[in-house]
Each structure stands twice: as structure tokens, then as C-alpha cells.
Amino acid sequence: MTRYVVRRLAQMVLLFVVFLTVTWFLLYALPGDIVKQKFAMNPNIPPEARQVAIERLGLDKPVLIQFRDYMINFFQLDFGLSFNQYPRKVSDIIAERLPRTIVLFLTALVSYYYAGFLAGKYLAWRRGKRGEMAVTIGGVGLYTVFYPWFALMAIWLFAAELGWLPISKFLNPDEWRNAPFTANQVFIRLFVTVLAVSIFMALVVLLANRIRDHRPRALAKVGGVALGALLFVWYWWGTAGGALMRPYAGDIAEHLILPVAVLTAVNFAGIMLLTRSSMLETMREDFILTARAKGLSERAVRDKHAARTALLPVTTSLVLAVATVIDGGILTETVFSWPGMGEVLVTSVSNEDIPLALASFSFIGVMALVGHFLVDILYGVLDPRIRVGG
Amino acid sequence: MSAPPLLEVDHLVMNYVTEKGDVSAVEDVSFTLHQGEALGLVGESGCGKTSIAMSLLRLQAENAVFKSGEIRLNGENLLALPEDEMRRHRWKDIAMVFQGAMNAWNPVYRVGDQIREALDLHFRPRLSDAEATERISRLFEMVGLNPAMANRYPHEFSGGMRQRAVIAMALSCDPSIIIADEPTTALDVIVQDQILQELKKIQRELGMAIIYISHDIAVIAEVTDTIGIMYAGKLVELGPTVEVFARPKHPYAYLLLSSTPSVTGPRRKLAPLEGEPPNLLNPPTGCRFHPRCPFATERCSIEEPPMETIADGHRVACWNWREVPVSIAQEARP
Structure with missing residues (x-):
């Protein structure tokens, strides 16, 4: 196993270097004279500073030297300076955008995968019943709806008309005027606490599954989840640091509800249909008949045998979808005025802000590679048939 | 055979409802099974053998309808039982060795754990970890498998080993009846024979009744006391195996x-x-x-x-x- 992991990691690094090289040259090959446009004739930079900037950025050097310098700097985690927001550092821009993107899209991802998996599981099990038809039509309807329109309608209904939720943005600026924290600090704290609690709950549930008697098992699960929730409450209400930050975290959480709900509504049907077809395939397997013949209840057959095995393809699609957590979504970010990585990507490419675009792409690349790696490891855990030796 | 029969199938009629009409899969089939008896059902594919086997466990396909008849286990009509009571009879009283044991195992759980699942369902009070492990080891030894294999996954077993493990699982709750549906079809001839001998030996030792279902007459001849010949959903001849083979x-x-x-x-x-x-x-x-x-x-x-x-x-x-x-x-x- 260790050997396998090391080999895979080495492969990933190699693949990433290839990816970065290709991306670098593709962006370099963009039409137009970027040096002239961005620096030599940029009215925002004083004429005497123009040549200094060009030399400082190394833009006057031959292309291969530029490429070499970029690679050396990249692996020292120096991503350069933004062209358009010169002389701001690329890493600062990404550090500002990344936490809010991750919090929004990871929450949405978990939410719609969970909803989709549950819905797909029940759908497959109640095949041919009336409920199946309604959920399928509803889900596919939402899946195919024109997304920006749907998001705007949701904002109009829940924010403008009913006034239940904030209209847009990720926080309410009025409340943050004298805030002792930056939004990013709150985002990160929020993310870390939610993640810690989720991991705790997942571990408790996994451990509880080893209990053989139904009643204590259910009790352990409920207890573990409740304890996790309690820890979360204790942190945000009970500790000094948490309580101080709580109003701001609450503000962000409130702004999260609508985009997460909209993303869930639109995306869950895809996962639902995937789970459903995977379940239907599994349910035809002989071992489902064996499970029934052993006298297991329908619920146990469904959850323990059918759904567990049907989980495999869903896991693959989940981890590959993790890359979308980084690149965000320009539509969502635009409609909800949630400036995140999606917006950075689109504007940096269209405005030829090469260092920013390169760094953003490389983050997505890293995430896709890591996602892929995790899929392989997770798959081995879920499916003993492809577990690797050595 | 004066003792009351363990299992009586009494004028069973079962149809499959399809869009084209009703398929008469089991038509007026009656037979009895006594303790310790080995009964064979033979016939071509589609003659209703497996339909009968599934009916005994009430695991018939969803479109199956019992038109009339009864299946009585110790006098109790299984077809009239509510589902949750029927579940308690499955495996505890009637266990099954499935056709094509390759797929009878869930690939993601250890073989021992899958047997344990049946033990946990049917033993009251529940067996402790040590007792369950002990029992599974004994079962594995009985069918000629290394008890350490219980910790392995199904894909780590060869075809013959998987079939042996399937037999071990069928025996796990001391059923009074085992249904062996094409128990050796997917195996090569040598393994086939070993498994049949094993099954026969175990059946004699434990004194359980067994129903063999096969299209392979040679298999049935070797291991049964009584043979039933099926054709197109009907039982056309039923008699002592020796007699039917000599003078059909x-x-x-x-x-x-x-x-x-x-x-x-x-x-x-x-x-x-x-x-x-x-x-x-x-x-x-x-x-x-x-x-x-x-x-x-x-x-x-x-x-x-x-x-x-x-x-x-x-x-x-x-x-x-x-x-x-x-x-x-x-x-x-x-």
C-alpha cells in the first residue's frame, strides 16, 4: 500500500508538471502583445515605472528563460504578480477568493450528493410506484431548467418577495463595518469547525456500524451525531473566541442558505439518476437474493447490500466533482454576487492576466489530481476487489 | 416414512403475470419431503424447478402469483404467513445453496461476515464474537475449507471454494431443509464430484432433508433417494431414484x-x-x-x-x- 501511494504521488507530480507546462505555453501563445498592452502602454503605470515593471517581471527575457523562471518560482510557491492588479501578488488574490468559494461550493456539493444518493436509493427501491414518477419528473425538470433564471427566481421569491433570506453577496457590509475580523478569517474558522464536526460524526457512525444489535447501534449513531452538534454549539456559543465571531459567522451562514439550496435543487437529480441506475443494476445481482434468502429485512437488504455496492460509481463521480469546488461556478457567483474563484478564472483569462490565470488553473489541476488520487484510495476501501497489495 | 412429512407441497399452482398473458410456470405440483430425505427435481430449463425452489422460500419473482395450493412446513402453510414471520423461517428452517455461487456473495464484505449476518439474524440469544467465530470455523472445516479463509473476501476464493463456502453458509443456522439449486453447474467435473460427495456426507451426518434441483440427471442420480421429473411446469413422475432410473x-x-x-x-x-x-x-x-x-x-x-x-x-x-x-x-x- 505504501509503495502504491508513493508511486501514485510521484506520478501525480510528473503529471502536474506536464499540465503546468502545457497551460503555460497555451497562455503564452495567446494572441496580442501582452507586454505592450499591459505595461509598455499602460496609462495607469507612470512611464518611468513601465520599463522597471517589465524588467522586474522578466518579460523582456526569451520565452524559455521565462518559462524556466516561472517553474522555479512556482515550486517555491511564488506565483508572481497580477498583471491587471499590478503590483498585487497572485497568491494574495487567491487567498482572498479561495476560502469563500470552498465554503459555498463544498457545502453545496455535500448537500446535493447526499440528497441525490438518498433520493436515488429510495427511487430504485420503489421502482414503478407513483412516487418514483413524481420525483424523477421533478428532479429532471430542475436539472434541465435554465439555471440563471431559476436562481434569479429563487432570489426573487425567497429574498425579494418573502424577505426570508438576504438577496445577494456573502455578507452584510453594514454589520461588518467595525468587525474585528476579516471575512476570510471567519470563513476559515467556519470551514474548519464544520469539517471537524463532520469528520467526528462520520467516525462515530462508522464505528457504530460495528455494533451488532440494532437498538444500541441506532442509539450510538444518534448519540454521536448529537454529541457532534453539541460540540459545534459549544464552540460557537460557549467559548470566548467562538462567541465573539459568532454574529459574523451567522451572517455568512445566512447568506449561504439560498445559493446552497439552489445548487442542491438543480444538481441533485444527476446524482439521483446515477444512484438509481447503479442500484437497479445491483438489485439484479444474485447476492441480493442471497441476502433475502437469509431472512434479512427489506431495509437491511437495501441499505447494507444494495446501496453499499451501488455506492461505488457515485463515489467516483463525487471525488471528481471535488475539482468544481475550487473553480466554483461563474453563473452562481454572478447571480448571487459571490466573488469567488469562478469570477477570477473568467476575468483573468479574458483580460489576459496570465499569472493569475496560470495560478488559478494550476489550483484546479492540483485539486483534480488529488481528487483522482483520493478516488483510488477510497475505492480500495469501498471495494475489496480492487484493493492493492504491496 | 410414517412420521409426518417435514415439507408438503400440495397442488401448487403458480403463474407469472406478463404483458402477453399468464405464464403457467408451476401447474398442480405436489410432493412431500421427510426428514433426512434427499429429493431431486430434474427437467429442462424453464420447466419450473427453480420457480418451485424460490416459492419454498417465498422469494418468487415479483410478477409471480400463487393461484392455489399450499406449501406446508411442519404443517404450517408458508404461503399464508405475513412477510416478517416468513423471514424468520428463511435460512433457519429452509436454507439455499444457490445456482452459480460466483455471484451469491456480496463482493464488498468478508465471507465470514456474510455468514455471521445469518447467525446474528437467527440465533437467540445472539452468539458472542467468540462463539460465532468458533461456529464459522467449524462450518468451514466441515466443508473442507481452511477456517482462516473466513476473513477473506469472495474474490479471493476459487470457484470450488466459493461453492463450499456457500454450503457452509447454508448450514450455518442448522436448517432442517436445504435447497440446492444447480449446486455444481458452474464448476468443473472434478470439483463437481467432490462437492456433491461432501454435500451428501454432510447431509447424512446432520440428517437434514435436501432438495436438489438440476438439469443434470447424473448429478441427481448420484445423491438422491427420490426423484421428481418435471416437464413444462408439471411434475410428471415421482418415485424412488433407483426405481425411476431403472424403469421410468x-x-x-x-x-x-x-x-x-x-x-x-x-x-x-x-x-x-x-x-x-x-x-x-x-x-x-x-x-x-x-x-x-x-x-x-x-x-x-x-x-x-x-x-x-x-x-x-x-x-x-x-x-x-x-x-x-x-x-x-x-x-x-x-
């Missing part, structure tokens, strides 16, 4: 045996059985075998022959069973 009375049984080579018997030409089994959406009137039967008379196409007892424990559903030659055909056709 139903024309179908006769032709089936004539078309099977015998290694030990006299040299003879094999008589192929011509024609196809009927479409059960629309079975032939009268005797279902009459279109293919060389002994058929006019009566056979009109009136359905009843099961007639011709000797102790030997029954035949044929109007003309007396016409059937006493020994297996020497030539291609009678």
Missing part, C-alpha cells in the same frame, strides 16, 4: 433417460429427444407432453392425466404409462 414410466422420463449416456450400463445408442418444450403462455391442452410424445393417443390431447400411484411411492401422470418399454431404449426411437 413416464414417456418423457423414459426419453430423457434414453438420451443420457450411462457409463456403467450396457452400450447403447442414444435416443435424442426431439422437439422443443411448449410455450407456457399457451400450454398444450391435455397432457403437456403429448405433442412430443411417441406414445400419445387422442385422449392425451384432450384430457389431462392425473398423478396415478403405480407402486409404493411411485407416481406417474400419464394415460399410457403401461405402453412405455420396461427398460431404457436400445434404439433411437421406440
Whole structure:
């Protein structure tokens, strides 16, 4: 196993270097004279500073030297300076955008995968019943709806008309005027606490599954989840640091509800249909008949045998979808005025802000590679048939 | 056999409801099974053997409908039980060795854990970890597997080992009846024989009743006391295995045996059985075998022959069973 992991990691690094090289040259090959446009004739930079900037950025050097310098700097985690927001550092821009993107899209991802998996599981099990038809039509309807329109309608209904939720943005600026924290600090704290609690709950549930008697098992699960929730409450209400930050975290959480709900509504049907077809395939397997013949209840057959095995393809699609957590979504970010990585990507490419675009792409690349790696490891855990030796 | 039978299948009629109409899969089948008895059901694919096996556990396909008849286990009609009571009989009283054991195991759980699942369901009070491990080890030893294999996953077993493990799982809750549906079909001949001998030995030792289901007459001949021959959803002949093999009375049984080579018997030409089994959406009137039967008379196409007892424990559903030659055909056709 260790050997396998090391080999895979080495492969990933190699693949990433290839990816970065290709991306670098593709962006370099963009039409137009970027040096002239961005620096030599940029009215925002004083004429005497123009040549200094060009030399400082190394833009006057031959292309291969530029490429070499970029690679050396990249692996020292120096991503350069933004062209358009010169002389701001690329890493600062990404550090500002990344936490809010991750919090929004990871929450949405978990939410719609969970909803989709549950819905797909029940759908497959109640095949041919009336409920199946309604959920399928509803889900596919939402899946195919024109997304920006749907998001705007949701904002109009829940924010403008009913006034239940904030209209847009990720926080309410009025409340943050004298805030002792930056939004990013709150985002990160929020993310870390939610993640810690989720991991705790997942571990408790996994451990509880080893209990053989139904009643204590259910009790352990409920207890573990409740304890996790309690820890979360204790942190945000009970500790000094948490309580101080709580109003701001609450503000962000409130702004999260609508985009997460909209993303869930639109995306869950895809996962639902995937789970459903995977379940239907599994349910035809002989071992489902064996499970029934052993006298297991329908619920146990469904959850323990059918759904567990049907989980495999869903896991693959989940981890590959993790890359979308980084690149965000320009539509969502635009409609909800949630400036995140999606917006950075689109504007940096269209405005030829090469260092920013390169760094953003490389983050997505890293995430896709890591996602892929995790899929392989997770798959081995879920499916003993492809577990690797050595 | 004066003791009350363990299992009675009494005039069972089961149809599959399809868009094209009802398929008459099991038609008026009756037989009994006593403790320690080994019964074989033989017939071509689609003759209703597996439908009967599934009905015994009430795991018939969703579109199956029981039209009439009863399946009584120790006098209790299983077909009338609510689902959750039926679940308690499954595996505890009637266990199954499945056709094609390759897929009988869930690939993501350890073999021992899958057996443990059955133990946890049916043993009250529940077995402790140590007791369960001990029991699974004993079962593995009984079927000739290394007990350490219980911690392995199904894909780490060879075909024969998987089938042995399936037998171990079937034995796990001390059932009084085991249904072995094509228990050795997917295996090579040598392994087939080993497994059959093993199964036979275990059955004798534990004194359980067993129902073998196979299209392979040789398999059935080797291990059963009683044999039932099925054709197109009907049981056409039922009798002591030795007797049926030596002197089949139903024309179908006769032709089936004539078309099977015998290694030990006299040299003879094999008589192929011509024609196809009927479409059960629309079975032939009268005797279902009459279109293919060389002994058929006019009566056979009109009136359905009843099961007639011709000797102790030997029954035949044929109007003309007396016409059937006493020994297996020497030539291609009678």
C-alpha cells in the first residue's frame, strides 16, 4: 500500500508538471502583445515605472528563460504578480477568493450528493410506484431548467418577495463595518469547525456500524451525531473566541442558505439518476437474493447490500466533482454576487492576466489530481476487489 | 416414512403475470419431503424447478402469483404467513445453496461476515464474537475449507471454494431443509464430484432433508433417494431414484433417460429427444407432453392425466404409462 501511494504521488507530480507546462505555453501563445498592452502602454503605470515593471517581471527575457523562471518560482510557491492588479501578488488574490468559494461550493456539493444518493436509493427501491414518477419528473425538470433564471427566481421569491433570506453577496457590509475580523478569517474558522464536526460524526457512525444489535447501534449513531452538534454549539456559543465571531459567522451562514439550496435543487437529480441506475443494476445481482434468502429485512437488504455496492460509481463521480469546488461556478457567483474563484478564472483569462490565470488553473489541476488520487484510495476501501497489495 | 412429512407441497399452482398473458410456470405440483430425505427435481430449463425452489422460500419473482395450493412446513402453510414471520423461517428452517455461487456473495464484505449476518439474524440469544467465530470455523472445516479463509473476501476464493463456502453458509443456522439449486453447474467435473460427495456426507451426518434441483440427471442420480421429473411446469413422475432410473414410466422420463449416456450400463445408442418444450403462455391442452410424445393417443390431447400411484411411492401422470418399454431404449426411437 505504501509503495502504491508513493508511486501514485510521484506520478501525480510528473503529471502536474506536464499540465503546468502545457497551460503555460497555451497562455503564452495567446494572441496580442501582452507586454505592450499591459505595461509598455499602460496609462495607469507612470512611464518611468513601465520599463522597471517589465524588467522586474522578466518579460523582456526569451520565452524559455521565462518559462524556466516561472517553474522555479512556482515550486517555491511564488506565483508572481497580477498583471491587471499590478503590483498585487497572485497568491494574495487567491487567498482572498479561495476560502469563500470552498465554503459555498463544498457545502453545496455535500448537500446535493447526499440528497441525490438518498433520493436515488429510495427511487430504485420503489421502482414503478407513483412516487418514483413524481420525483424523477421533478428532479429532471430542475436539472434541465435554465439555471440563471431559476436562481434569479429563487432570489426573487425567497429574498425579494418573502424577505426570508438576504438577496445577494456573502455578507452584510453594514454589520461588518467595525468587525474585528476579516471575512476570510471567519470563513476559515467556519470551514474548519464544520469539517471537524463532520469528520467526528462520520467516525462515530462508522464505528457504530460495528455494533451488532440494532437498538444500541441506532442509539450510538444518534448519540454521536448529537454529541457532534453539541460540540459545534459549544464552540460557537460557549467559548470566548467562538462567541465573539459568532454574529459574523451567522451572517455568512445566512447568506449561504439560498445559493446552497439552489445548487442542491438543480444538481441533485444527476446524482439521483446515477444512484438509481447503479442500484437497479445491483438489485439484479444474485447476492441480493442471497441476502433475502437469509431472512434479512427489506431495509437491511437495501441499505447494507444494495446501496453499499451501488455506492461505488457515485463515489467516483463525487471525488471528481471535488475539482468544481475550487473553480466554483461563474453563473452562481454572478447571480448571487459571490466573488469567488469562478469570477477570477473568467476575468483573468479574458483580460489576459496570465499569472493569475496560470495560478488559478494550476489550483484546479492540483485539486483534480488529488481528487483522482483520493478516488483510488477510497475505492480500495469501498471495494475489496480492487484493493492493492504491496 | 410414517412420521409426518417435514415439507408438503400440495397442488401448487403458480403463474407469472406478463404483458402477453399468464405464464403457467408451476401447474398442480405436489410432493412431500421427510426428514433426512434427499429429493431431486430434474427437467429442462424453464420447466419450473427453480420457480418451485424460490416459492419454498417465498422469494418468487415479483410478477409471480400463487393461484392455489399450499406449501406446508411442519404443517404450517408458508404461503399464508405475513412477510416478517416468513423471514424468520428463511435460512433457519429452509436454507439455499444457490445456482452459480460466483455471484451469491456480496463482493464488498468478508465471507465470514456474510455468514455471521445469518447467525446474528437467527440465533437467540445472539452468539458472542467468540462463539460465532468458533461456529464459522467449524462450518468451514466441515466443508473442507481452511477456517482462516473466513476473513477473506469472495474474490479471493476459487470457484470450488466459493461453492463450499456457500454450503457452509447454508448450514450455518442448522436448517432442517436445504435447497440446492444447480449446486455444481458452474464448476468443473472434478470439483463437481467432490462437492456433491461432501454435500451428501454432510447431509447424512446432520440428517437434514435436501432438495436438489438440476438439469443434470447424473448429478441427481448420484445423491438422491427420490426423484421428481418435471416437464413444462408439471411434475410428471415421482418415485424412488433407483426405481425411476431403472424403469421410468413416464414417456418423457423414459426419453430423457434414453438420451443420457450411462457409463456403467450396457452400450447403447442414444435416443435424442426431439422437439422443443411448449410455450407456457399457451400450454398444450391435455397432457403437456403429448405433442412430443411417441406414445400419445387422442385422449392425451384432450384430457389431462392425473398423478396415478403405480407402486409404493411411485407416481406417474400419464394415460399410457403401461405402453412405455420396461427398460431404457436400445434404439433411437421406440
